[in-house]
Amino acid sequence: MSRTAEYVAYGRMDQLHELQQPRSDARGELNFLLLSHVKELLFRAVTDDLGHARYALEQDDAAGACVALARAARTQRVLVACWESMNGMSVDEYAAFRHVLENASGVQSFAYRALEFAMGNRPPEQVAAVAVDGHESLRAELAKPSVYDAALRHLARQGFAIPVPCLEKPADRQHEPDVLVEDVWLEIYRDPGQHREAHRLAECLLEVAYQFSQWRAVHLLVVERMLGGKSGTGGSDGAAWLRAINEHRFFPELWTFRTRL
Ligand code: HEM
Structure with a gap:
């Protein structure tokens, strides 16, 4: 078998390239589909x-967690950079094929929702919707603590005063901001030399949260560029809806403690 054939077989590249089937002849649609x-x-x-x-x-294993979080953040930067390619599309090119999307919207992406759940954004209405007819991967994700929950439990085992309700809540319930958790981050950042590992973990977590917010912020800009004030194919009022979501922060106390440092 030739080198090329092995490459194709290993990655099932022929099947991969079968997947992008534009529904129109519009110039921008293939790039849009590939990037999606x-x-x-x-x-x-x-x-x-x-x-x-x-x-x-x-x-x-906080050091092992930091290695994984650092790679996650690298991939997130690639995700942010993907908008650059999509921005090569002019608004008229997008308008030429938007109708073929019908009511398809990224809001229906189970891969994106699994990522939000892993990060800890688990609004009760979405958790309830998953219980009714959610994708299998979402049910599996909700059965586990979020990465922030796992970090707080780890800190508690290291002797930090994480409040008990944060540690004992059901896995599928999202963490609610707690001033006592803010106190713990404050303690760590007031003396990073004393809490080197926890400080490193906090920096790695914050970078992942930061990159996530950056992806959302650029998505909003792309939406304004492509839609102006139009509503979304998923039924929301478009940019206004996404602007409100942009206010949300993952790992909330890691952002708020800074005011007090
Ligand atoms: C021309 C490009 C795009 C436009 C105009 C656009 C527009 C929108 C709009 C208006 C929404 C709000 C929900 C709705 O009513 O549909 C939305 C949500 C969303 N879009 Fe996009 N989008 C674009 C590209 C993408 C791409 C390439 C992805 C990634 C695969 C993506 C992922 C998402 C996700 C995950 C949400 C849900 C966000 C959340 O639940 O917080 N979008 N998009």
Whole structure:
């Protein structure tokens, strides 16, 4: 078998290239579809690394968690960079094929939702929806603690005063901001030399949260560029809806403690 054939067989590249089937002849649609597939796969890559970080934290291996979080953040930067390619499309090119999407929207992406769940954004209405007819991967994700939950439990085992309700809540319930958790991050950042490992973990977590917010922020800009004030194919009012979501922060106390430092 030739080198090329092995490459094709190993990666099932012929099947991969079968997947991008534009529904129109519009020039921009193939790039849009290719980039959508790339992003879906990268969502999964980030979730996979977050899963490794969670496992390492459960073993109290903070250094191992940091390695996984650092790779997740690298992949997130690639996710942000993907918008650059999509921005090569002018608004008229997008308008020429938008109708073929019908009501398809990224909001329906189970890979993206699994990533949000792994990070800890688990609004009760979404958890309830998963129980009714959610994708298998989402049910599996909700049965596990988020990476932030795992980090707080790890810190508790290291002797930090994480409040008991944060440690004992059901896995599928999202963490609610707690001033006592803010106190713990404050303690760590007031004396990083004394808490080197916890400080490193906090920096790695924050970078992942930062990159996530950056992806959302650029998505919003792309949406304004492509839609102006139009509503979304998924039924939301478009940019306004995404602007509100942009206010959300993962690992909330890691952002808020800074005011007090
Ligand atoms: C022309 C490009 C794009 C436009 C105009 C656009 C527009 C929108 C809009 C308006 C929404 C809000 C929900 C709705 O009503 O549909 C949305 C949500 C979303 N989009 Fe996009 N989008 C674009 C590209 C992408 C791509 C390439 C991805 C990645 C595969 C993506 C992923 C998402 C996700 C995950 C959500 C849900 C966000 C959340 O639940 O917080 N979008 N998009």
